[in-house]
Amino acid sequence: MPSNSDLAKLAQKIALEGPHKYEHTPRRVRGLFNGNYAFDTIGAFHVWEHPYYPQFYVPSSSFSSSATLTKTHDIDGTKGGASFARLTVDDKHTERVVIFNTAPLKDLVKIEFKAIDQWFEEDVPIYQHPKDPYKRIDILKSTRSIKVALDGVTVAETTSPLFLFETSLRPRYYLPPTSIAWEYLSKSDTETYCPYKGKANYYNVTINKKEYKDLVWYYVYPTMESGPIAGHLCFYNEKVDIWVDGLREKK
Template sequence: MADTSDNLAKLAQKLASEGPHKIEPTPRRVRALFGGKYVLDTTKAYHVWEHPYYPQFYVPVSAITNDANLTKNSSVPSTSDKVHFGTVSVGSKKTERVLVFNTKDLKDLVKIDFAALDQWFEEDVPIYQHPKDPYKRIDILTSTRPVKVELDGVTLAESSNPLFLLETSLRTRYYLPPTSVNWELLSKSDSETYCPYKGRANYYNVTVNGKEYKDFVWYYQYPTAESAQVVGHLCFYNEKVDIWVDGVKEER
């Protein structure tokens, strides 16, 4: 809890002194479940970019439902009473990962840490990890440019029909059919991550020349509808392996 409080305090201090990187209202209906109840429900949420990379949802105080209680607690140090810690509770369940703002840009808005609640929704669609950036898109393109993947001189995969996944502001990722991979070198990992654009990712470790490399490969068994093409395909970290595209080696 101390680490979380420290992080929230630092965020509050930054926003109180500098303001957000960007803020925009969103017409989406935003709801969130906590303890089996909807604790917030609003069509007046904001996308708030705390940093340049992706937004979070901030909601007006009025978004807190009658099933929940919002308590404004002590002022965050070094914010001149512009930001307070808060508590959201439903019955005996509560979270203190809450900030209540009274700054120029964020007046009467509440941030509840995304991971603190059980499930968020945009309209009726569950969202994971963080809200989608409305200015980001994903294109998944079929290609006949061959892709070869190596590590420490050993070929991990080679395909003449890869999928190129292009995501705004990120490097191209290459998703290869499972039949193009050298499975003798892969072992399942227990790791999981979530992407709001692609869904839940599972991982494989790679063992080459007697050395194991953790989580060098990921795949989506049940991707989101917008990324359905990559289902079952494997993607190797460009930054950690050697990749040739149409015979040209990429820089890591």
């Protein structure tokens, strides 16, 4: 069983200091565990454990008759404000669960996102974490020129990029596949998930016999809201040299 020390540290911080932010969400939230919906609620909360994105916390009263939620012991350093718990459905259980015992999160349950089989927001599966309701993505066609270089070698150049603007993040430039110098790229086995864009795959880039892992990502089947970026490639701005209309961008 994995150590709960990281979960305990998070619970200590939230029990003593409170979350960064929290608010009720009217969205229906369900969790599938061992073939059953362990919980089903319209009383969930978005809880920002840090400033970047929220997690779902669900009421302890929302667990179904097929699931057993049992407090195991109080978490040291929380002054009784949080307890570890065990979620059991038939012959499967997880202890990556915390119940908060005091305001403002009293009787809300945090289940580590990957500890159950599938989360649903309404009838839509979510794979990484809930979307932040205060963030949005805009994908805009542009005729501004984009040039990408690494170690003095141009690896992409186009005058038909897509600019992706995501709230509070730097712009990303998605480039058509025909603008890429493919001789420098090789497929990576890495996959990641973004709640706004979907499952990403990656390429490594090799320049002057040096390989840069996972420097480029792309979406074969992005989410509907991010559909225009399908098949386009994006380089990490922070790790390459990029010129936008001839002006070099700061890393």
